[in-house]
Amino acid sequence: MEERLLSIENLEVSFHTYAGEIHAVRGVSFHVDKGETLAIVGESGCGKSVSMQTIMGLLPSPPAFIKNGRILYKQEDILKKTDREMEHYRGNEFAMIFQDSMTSLNPTMRVGKQMCEGITKHQKQSRKQAREIAVEMLKNVGLPNPEQVYCRYPHTLSGGQRQRVMIAMAIACKPGILFADEPTTALDVTMQAQILDLMNHLKKQTESSIVLVTHDLGVVARMADRIAVMYAGQIVESGTARQIFYEPKHPYTWGLLGAMPDTDKQRGSELYSIPGTPPDLFAPPEGCAFAARCEYCMQACRKEDPPETKAAQGHMARCWLLDERAISVEPPEGVIPKPLAATDEMVQEGCG
Amino acid sequence: MSDHILEVSSLKKYFRTGRKSILKAVDDVSFQIKRGETLGLVGESGCGKTTVGRTLVRIYEPDAGTILFDGQDISKMNKKESREMTRRMQMIFQDPYASLNAFYTIGEIIGEGLDIHHLCRNKKEREDRIVELLDMVGLHQDHRNRFPHEFSGGQRQRVGIARALALNPKFIVCDEAISALDVSIQAQVINLLMRFQQDLDLTYLFIAHDLSMVRHISTRTAVMYVGTIVESGETQELYNNPLHPYTQGLLSAVPVANPDYERGHERILMEGEVPSPINPGPGCRFAGRCRFAEERCRMELPMLKDVGAGHMVACHSV
Numbered sequence: 007m008e009e010r011l012l013s014i015e016n017l018e019v020s021f022h023t024y025a026g027e028i029h030a031v032r033g034v035s036f037h038v039d040k041g042e043t044l045a046i047v048g049e050s051g052c053g054k055s056v057s058m059q060t061i062m063g064l065l066p067s068p069p070a071f072i073k074n075g076r077i078l079y080k081q082e083d084i085l086k087k088t089d090r091e092m093e094h095y096r097g098n099e100f101a102m103i104f105q106d107s108m109t110s111l112n113p114t115m116r117v118g119k120q121m122c123e124g125i126t127k128h129q130k131q132s133r134k135q136a137r138e139i140a141v142e143m144l145k146n147v148g149l150p151n152p153e154q155v156y157c158r159y160p161h162t163l164s165g166g167q168r169q170r171v172m173i174a175m176a177i178a179c180k181p182g183i184l185f186a187d188e189p190t191t192a193l194d195v196t197m198q199a200q201i202l203d204l205m206n207h208l209k210k211q212t213e214s215s216i217v218l219v220t221h222d223l224g225v226v227a228r229m230a231d232r233i234a235v236m237y238a239g240q241i242v243e244s245g246t247a248r249q250i251f252y253e254p255k256h257p258y259t260w261g262l263l264g265a266m267p268d269t270d271k272q273r274g275s276e277l278y279s280i281p282g283t284p285p286d287l288f289a290p291p292e293g294c295a296f297a298a299r300c301e302y303c304m305q306a307c308r309k310e311d312p313p314e315t316k317a318a319q320g321h322m323a324r325c326w327l328l329d330e331r332a333i334s335v336e337p338p339e340g341v342i343p344k345p346l347a348a349t350d351e352m353v354q355e356g357c358g
Numbered sequence: 359m360s361d362h363i364l365e366v367s368s369l370k371k372y373f374r375t376g377r378k379s380i381l382k383a384v385d386d387v388s389f390q391i392k393r394g395e396t397l398g399l400v401g402e403s404g405c406g407k408t409t410v411g412r413t414l415v416r417i418y419e420p421d422a423g424t425i426l427f428d429g430q431d432i433s434k435m436n437k438k439e440s441r442e443m444t445r446r447m448q449m450i451f452q453d454p455y456a457s458l459n460a461f462y463t464i465g466e467i468i469g470e471g472l473d474i475h476h477l478c479r480n481k482k483e484r485e486d487r488i489v490e491l492l493d494m495v496g497l498h499q500d501h502r503n504r505f506p507h508e509f510s511g512g513q514r515q516r517v518g519i520a521r522a523l524a525l526n527p528k529f530i531v532c533d534e535a536i537s538a539l540d541v542s543i544q545a546q547v548i549n550l551l552m553r554f555q556q557d558l559d560l561t562y563l564f565i566a567h568d569l570s571m572v573r574h575i576s577t578r579t580a581v582m583y584v585g586t587i588v589e590s591g592e593t594q595e596l597y598n599n600p601l602h603p604y605t606q607g608l609l610s611a612v613p614v615a616n617p618d619y620e621r622g623h624e625r626i627l628m629e630g631e632v633p634s635p636i637n638p639g640p641g642c643r644f645a646g647r648c649r650f651a652e653e654r655c656r657m658e659l660p661m662l663k664d665v666g667a668g669h670m671v672a673c674h675s676v
Contacts, residue, residue: 049540164631194402194567196628199611203627221541224570224613228620247617265545266615267574273593274552274575279545283510346618 011182011215012061013037017075019053019060022068028287030056032239033074038183043209043216045226045247047262048236049284054219057236058185062100063092079182097128101176105188107168111160117144118156121175128179143174147204166197170204177208183215190225202228223266227251232320235259238285238295245321252345254337255323257300264341278341294326302327302335360429363529363561364391364414369423371406371413381636383409385585386423388662391529396555396562398576398593400569400608402632405582407565408452411531414563415449416440427529445475448522452534454514458506464517465502468492471524491520495550512543519550529561537568548575569612573597578668581605584635584643587662591669601671604628604644642674650675 019031031053038044046054059065061077063084077084084095104110112120121140125131131139137156144152147170160168169189176184186205190198202225209216218229226233227247234244235258243256254260264278282299285291291298297307306312306326315328327335371384383406391397399407412418414425416432425433432443451457458467468488471477478484489499495516506514515535522530532551536544552575554560566572572579573593580590581604589602600606607628614620630647641656642648648655654674662670 049542166631194632195569195611195613196402196608197631198613199625199627202613203625222613223541223615224620227615227617228613230617251615251617261542263615265541267548267570268615273573276549276552277545277574279549280542281546283512283543343616343619346616346622 009040011038011040011080013078014057014061015076015078017057017060017077018073019056019065019070020073021070026288029290030070030239030287031060032290034236034239034241036234036241036244038215038217040182041209041213041215042231043218043229045218045220045230045233046236047220047223047226047233049221051284051287052236053239053287054236055187058102058187058217058219062096062102062185063087063089064096064102094128097124097181098179099182100185101179101181101183102185102187103169103172103176103189105191107165107172107192108160110172111168113160115159116156117158117160117163117171121156121171121178124175125178139178140174143178144171146177146208147171147174148200149174165193166200169193169197169201173201173204173208177212177214180212181214183217184209185217185219187219188221189218191220191222198225205229223262235262238290239287240295240324242296242325243323245318248345249318249321251343253318253321254342255317255321255328256296256325257302257327257337258296259323260337260341261299263343264338268340268343278338294324304332361392362390362426363393363428364563365424365426366390366410366414367424367426369410369413369425370421371409371418372421375636379636382585382638383635384413385635385638387582387585387587388423389580389587389590391561391563392577394555394559394561395577396564396575398572398579399563399565399582400567400572400579401582402567402608404584404632404635406585406635407582408533410582411449411533411563411565415444415447415531417449441475445471445525446528447531448525448527448529449531449533450515450518450522450535453538454511454518455506455538457518458514460506463503463505464492464497464509467506467517468502468521468524471521475525477525487524491524494523494554495520510543511539512546515539515543515547516550519547519554523554523558526558527560529563531563531565533565534567535564536571537566544571551575569609570614581608584633584638586643586659586672587670588644588673589669589671590662592667595667595669599669601665601669601676602644602673603648603650607647642672 015035017031017034021028021030034057048054118140122136125136125139141152141156144155149155149170190201230247232246233250234241237258243259261280280299285295293308293310294312297303304326312324312326314322314324317323326332367388369384369387373381373383375381401407413420420433424431465488468491469484472484478487488502492499492501497516536547564575576593579593579596580587583604589605600609607626610626628647633646641658642660645651645655660672660674662672664670
């Protein structure tokens, strides 16, 4: 039995604005086991970053407020913790890597000082020991001359180097879960490959879990053990990486997969695309949020929100098509990537 | 008329960054684009691909080299001549938030080019043309009285496309036209661009860092590295049989949306970072990161040479 590290139950988060209430997260449940990588996929505005920031306790309230739900970390509900107690979790248990390394590092502080701040606070180390740990971490993330980087200001480093500094900072206190919010979106592909490899390497070394938020399905395929697909504040489908890529059930997942140009697809052929844009979360539509863009939309879809339906062991989708009364629909051709012949090794690794 | 709509030879664009430092953004770049095809220009940020695009439409003045557009050298044109040229050559920009004037309505943005080039005889004709363009890119005609901030990123990019199409151009430079958009919106815009290419007989220079999208849309592809083209060829050939060590590394780094493939294949990891284009040394720009670098690579800049069927590579070891 895998060890359940974090479980989110029916989380609802809203923002109060002058224009009204925005329902950013509408009943999200997922869990993270020890040592696994969970990828949360979705387009901008689907609530993936907000869910993550709620877990970290980083959302300013007001305007944000948590309407409902529980967040259990090692069986304790962290939503009930005071700000003081949360400080223990942030950094020690949860750490976060942000998308934009330029704005998330303090530009007026040297890299080393920023790193030591967290280390002295969370690990009760002296300043000298903290410095040693910081330099060690900078070395671990593959920065050449860690001593030099320690004394530099963020703006003198390149984007890839800054992202490494952020990872070093995040893992300095050996967190249980590393949250990565679009960690490589601002980077070039070659730098992205280096950073992803580094994250995988560190995950193995420290046995921590990773929650990866991204919209790039290629990155997801490379990193994730399990995947949750989010749309308009809800998780519409979740399952293992192989289930989501090779046996997707939700039309939105089909659309996401189809929108990716692929080596199998004919050059210049029309890409499968989802018409329209995501719904306005000021007033989420009645029924399924995806109904307006879905080509398989039925009457039931506009009336009632589809329940979570189990498709296979560990594979869930919110879609009326999975209801036994619905007609069976096959995903459009060319959308699903072809699985390669799985070797025994891969099955044992848990991808099977 | 020649087969090529655009012929660029030995194009150079330098920026002076200090008393003794020169940033060689584009250093001796040559390529041709055939009528009706799409040339994909790929490379990492800072490699000079955007500068190439901007120099072609004369946002930047080239420092050296010739740009033949429809047989005319546009690099030495005066203002009046180049105005006529810009009518046939348009650009779609990367950032749909920064490239639309926030004080203009959508109708004014699209109509500005029509006014400058006196393409409409009267007000009615102008209005009709704007409605027609909005319709072509999938926007509603009522949108013409709205301002850019009222639109989503995908819709703004459609406005950018309508603006580019307004003057009936023959050639469009798409500078990272889809990289700021969400995946499902990217597919919509790409489909739109491909359809216009067919219907309006357009030629594209498609500048992007998303290699899988470039593979999908381009007839031919050129790979840039620190101001120079290191490899170019038919898209299929280049992607299936990359010869330059940089292209090999770049292609191998692209994540593919297929978990079995991702876990199964070995990646060629390129260590280090892209060197600075300020005062580059004499040798191959890639020598510092190349697995096969020899003495010669550090001393002598390799020239593009044809290895068959229009596949060009600039590497000493090929």
